[in-house]
Amino acid sequence: MPATPPVLDVRDLHVRYGHFHVVHGVSLTAAAGEAVALLGPNGAGKTTTLRAIHGLVPAAGGTITYAGHRLDGVSPAVRVRLGLGLVPEGRELFPLMAVEEHLELGFVPNRGRRLTEARDEVYALFPRLAERRRQAAGSLSGGEQQMLAIGRALMASPALLMLDEPSLGLAPRVVDQVYETLTALNRNGLTLVVVEQHVHEALALAHRAYIMTAGQIVLQGPAEIVRNAPELQASYLAV
Amino acid sequence: MTVPLFVELLLAGVVVGGLYALMAFSFSLILATTHVLNVAHGVFMVLGAAGVTLLVRHLGLPVAMGFAAVGVGFVAVGALVYATLVRPLSDREPGEVLVGSILVTFGLALAAEALLGFYWARLVEPQPVFALTPRVASLRLGEVVVSGSRAVALLFTALAVAILHLLLVRTRIGKEARAVAQNAIGARIIGLEPRRVAAAVLTVGITAAALSGAVFVLAIPLTPYEGLRLTMIAFTVSAAGGVGNLPGALAAGVALGVAEVFTGYWVGPVWSPMTSLLVLFGVLLLRPVGLLGGAGR
Numbered sequence: 001m002p003a004t005p006p007v008l009d010v011r012d013l014h015v016r017y018g019h020f021h022v023v024h025g026v027s028l029t030a031a032a033g034e035a036v037a038l039l040g041p042n043g044a045g046k047t048t049t050l051r052a053i054h055g056l057v058p059a060a061g062g063t064i065t066y067a068g069h070r071l072d073g074v075s076p077a078v079r080v081r082l083g084l085g086l087v088p089e090g091r092e093l094f095p096l097m098a099v100e101e102h103l104e105l106g107f108v109p110n111r112g113r114r115l116t117e118a119r120d121e122v123y124a125l126f127p128r129l130a131e132r133r134r135q136a137a138g139s140l141s142g143g144e145q146q147m148l149a150i151g152r153a154l155m156a157s158p159a160l161l162m163l164d165e166p167s168l169g170l171a172p173r174v175v176d177q178v179y180e181t182l183t184a185l186n187r188n189g190l191t192l193v194v195v196e197q198h199v200h201e202a203l204a205l206a207h208r209a210y211i212m213t214a215g216q217i218v219l220q221g222p223a224e225i226v227r228n229a230p231e232l233q234a235s236y237l238a239v
Numbered sequence: 240m241t242v243p244l245f246v247e248l249l250l251a252g253v254v255v256g257g258l259y260a261l262m263a264f265s266f267s268l269i270l271a272t273t274h275v276l277n278v279a280h281g282v283f284m285v286l287g288a289a290g291v292t293l294l295v296r297h298l299g300l301p302v303a304m305g306f307a308a309v310g311v312g313f314v315a316v317g318a319l320v321y322a323t324l325v326r327p328l329s330d331r332e333p334g335e336v337l338v339g340s341i342l343v344t345f346g347l348a349l350a351a352e353a354l355l356g357f358y359w360a361r362l363v364e365p366q367p368v369f370a371l372t373p374r375v376a377s378l379r380l381g382e383v384v385v386s387g388s389r390a391v392a393l394l395f396t397a398l399a400v401a402i403l404h405l406l407l408v409r410t411r412i413g414k415e416a417r418a419v420a421q422n423a424i425g426a427r428i429i430g431l432e433p434r435r436v437a438a439a440v441l442t443v444g445i446t447a448a449a450l451s452g453a454v455f456v457l458a459i460p461l462t463p464y465e466g467l468r469l470t471m472i473a474f475t476v477s478a479a480g481g482v483g484n485l486p487g488a489l490a491a492g493v494a495l496g497v498a499e500v501f502t503g504y505w506v507g508p509v510w511s512p513m514t515s516l517l518v519l520f521g522v523l524l525l526r527p528v529g530l531l532g533g534a535g536r
Binding site: 054056075076077078079080081086088091092093094095096097101104105106108152153155156 | 411414415417418421422424425426427428429430431432
């Protein structure tokens with residue numbers, strides 16, 4: 001894609017947890033409106049890469065640039081205000097709080113949107129959430145919880161949404177629903193970075209893909225090329 | 240035991256227990272949202288009692304103004320405690336915050352108690368006792384006589400609990416506090432500011448402790464060195480009712496207050512403080528997660 005500068009530009013990112021060097025010089029980009037998949041086996045450092053981009057763990061080296069802003073040392077709260085969103089692995093909901101409370105808490109008045117506008121859009125996207133609006137998050141099904149995690153992130157009107165294993169633990173039918181929604185969001189211009197074990201769904205959604213193994217990017221390219229690349233098989237069999 | 244006496248003791252227990260619940264809930268809300276275990280929490284209760292006693296009994300302020308002044312004053316104290324003792328810990332891991340806060344607030348508790356006891360004895364009265372004895376008409380309900388100040392204390396407790404509940408359920412900052420208590424990572428991911436929440440919770444929590452102490456001395460006098468005993472009660476009530484759980488704190492606090500009053504009547508007042516320790520041991524042995532479980536309700 002493109003001559004336009006990328007919205008997200010990660011260069012030579014390093015992340016350490018104590019003595020463990022988890023991410024070794026990862027570089028990746030996402031252009032505006034692009035859907036990017038980040039694939040690879042368990043323990044490759046995909047989740048850590050997303051957490052570093054969102055500011056939840058400090059980068060030990062490299063740079064993260066988002067829409068022209070250098071994000072070094074910037075808190076997650078500021079990143080959310082700049083338009084970054086994260087749907088984390090395990091969803092990280094507030095188990096005793098109602099669906100509607102999650103949406104209120106996720107709301108950030110970005111791009112001049114009002115709370116009610118943002119909320120109605122989420123309910124239009126996920127009618128199930130509207131039906132369950134007074135219910136506690138802990139009492140929802142896995143699929144509904146994933147919808148809520150996505151809806152909560154959308155309340156901040158992000159320009160770039162990162163999703164970590166959005167299909168984890170969901171029934172195949174629900175996985176399809178989630179990916180249909182993500183495809184629709186992407187068509188409307190939302191930039192996506194998706195970390196996924198379900199390679200097939202992720203590659204159907206993505207324009208480009210990166211394969212990560214042992215903390216490094218081992219292959220990148222258009223989704224249809226990555227789909228048939230021997231590195232993809234190898235990276236999953238390597239574990 | 241006659242019925243009127245039983246009702247009177249029960250009511251005394253409910254008054255004391257309601258205030259325990261208020262103090263303990265604010266203690267456990269601070270713990271759940273910030274991982275600060277405020278060992279000085281009971282000391283703030285005693286300081287609130289000392290403040291209102293000084294203003295009303297020794298300086299002659301009207302009771303209502305005394306309470307208002309304690310409320311306003313401890314908002315400032317709470318904000319100061321946050322800024323000087325808690326904020327410097329805020330970038331640490333939860334476990335480090337917990338241990339660090341125990342050390343720091345334990346030191347604060349000892350220092351505050353010693354200074355209060357020493358200077359009160361020198362400057363105010365040689366045998367420090369914090370108590371309020373306003374002239375409020377008693378209520379007579381059939382054979383049962385309810386002391387007016389006890390009724391005022393009960394009313395205040397109910398009001399304070401209702402206000403805390405509304406703060407947590409209706410206001411943005413209250414919802415943020417519940418969110419942080421239930422899932423701190425989730426709260427950071429969506430861009431909530433843990434420091435803003437911590438500042439608010441500490442300020443409200445310490446003010447609630449001080450006010451519960453100010454009201455406590457309408458019913459029962461306090462002395463300077465009871466702060467750590469009261470912190471133990473906060474601990475007991477939180478363990479029994481669930482950390483960050485308001486209904487649980489109310490149930491456990493009232494049960495403990497009633498148990499203390501009846502122990503005092505039947506066994507002897509010296510044994511009252513033992514009640515809370517027995518309850519704590521019992522709860523920790525039987526239900527280590529708390530009777531009603533869950534955080535940040």
